[in-house]
Amino acid sequence: IKLTMRAILRVTAVALAARGAAGLELRVRGGGDRVFSAAEAKGGQELEAAKTAVLFIEFQHEFTAEGGKLHGAVGPVMESTGMLAKAAKVAAAARAAGCTVIHAPISFEEDGSDNPNRGLGILAGCAADKLFTRGTWNAAFDEAMTPAEGDLVVTGKKGLDAFPGTDLESLLVANRIETLVLAGFLTNCCVESTMRTAYEKGFNTLTLTDCCATTSEDGHRAATEGTFLMFSSPVTADDFIAKLSS
Numbered sequence: 408i409k410l411t412m413r414a415i416l417r418v419t420a421v422a423l424a425a426r427g428a429a430g431l432e433l434r435v436r437g438g439g440d441r442v443f444s445a446a447e448a449k450g451g452q453e454l455e456a457a458k459t460a461v462l463f464i465e466f467q468h469e470f471t472a473e474g475g476k477l478h479g480a481v482g483p484v485m486e487s488t489g490m491l492a493k494a495a496k497v498a499a500a501a502r503a504a505g506c507t508v509i510h511a512p513i514s515f516e517e518d519g520s521d522n523p524n525r526g527l528g529i530l531a532g533c534a535a536d537k538l539f540t541r542g543t544w545n546a547a548f549d550e551a552m553t554p555a556e557g558d559l560v561v562t563g564k565k566g567l568d569a570f571p572g573t574d575l576e577s578l579l580v581a582n583r584i585e586t587l588v589l590a591g592f593l594t595n596c597c598v599e600s601t602m603r604t605a606y607e608k609g610f611n612t613l614t615l616t617d618c619c620a621t622t623s624e625d626g627h628r629a630a631t632e633g634t635f636l637m638f639s640s641p642v643t644a645d646d647f648i649a650k651l652s653s
Contacts, residue, residue, distance in 0.1 A: 442580060443609030449585040451640075452611050454650050460507040460584040462561075463494060464569060464591030464598055466552035467512055469538055469545040470620070476538055476545065481592060484620040484627050493644040494590050494618040495551045502555065504651040507582050510554050511561040511569045511591070511601075514541040523566045529596060530566065568600035576608070586611040588647065589639070590618035595630040599638075606638040614639040615647060 443449060469475040471491060485491060501508050519525045519534035533539065539546045554560055563573040570576055579587065587610045589598050598619050605612045616631040635641040
């Protein structure tokens with residue numbers, strides 16, 4: 408039996424819609440993978456705690472602590488923004504308000520065999536320097552950002568964007584999330600990559616400008632004052648906490 412591509416897409420869309428959670432249905436739009444259709448996109452809506460998730464990206468010793476191989480590179484921006492203490496404060500406020508708190512760690516096998524692009528760019532650096540090696544202190548969560556009871560932890564993160572190859576999207580859909588708030592490392596790499604995808608998928612996307620850090624002040628500002636404005640609503644930690652209590 409021969410099926411046209413249109414028929415295949417129609418059958419797939421019906422199957423995906425049947426798996427939707429309380430109106431959050433994965434839909435096929437000409438082969439796309441948006442969570443929300445154009446009519447359902449959530450960008451710009453008012454914050455509702457029960458439908459909000461805060462995603463903390465890579466708050467791991469490799470970045471956050473003395474002895475981490477990347478701490479020296481990100482330490483100055485961490486210090487200038489106070490991002491670690493502010494992120495912990497946001498996490499506590501988000502839990503108290505009824506938001507979903509999610510952590511997205513990254514890790515690799517020691518030989519880098521699970522690194523998805525180990526011959527190029529920043530992932531080549533991860534392989535060469537054996538960064539975030541699975542099971543080591545370096546890859547462990549910072550004590551200030553250890554997941555609490557009830558928090559969710561993304562599995563499968565090997566690349567920069569927290570969506571590909573992970574269960575992040577399924578966690579968001581299962582928990583009926585419409586607003587995704589982002590914080591972490593690196594401002595202009597993993598946070599920015601995840602922000603762009605969340606925006607494309609139709610989430611109301613917020614970025615916490617003083618809960619992120621990268622390897623230079625210039626790089627941090629270029630993201631928080633540039634690309635963040637294109638693909639999210641940038642806010643400070645205090646502004647976000649105020650929105651939760653308003």
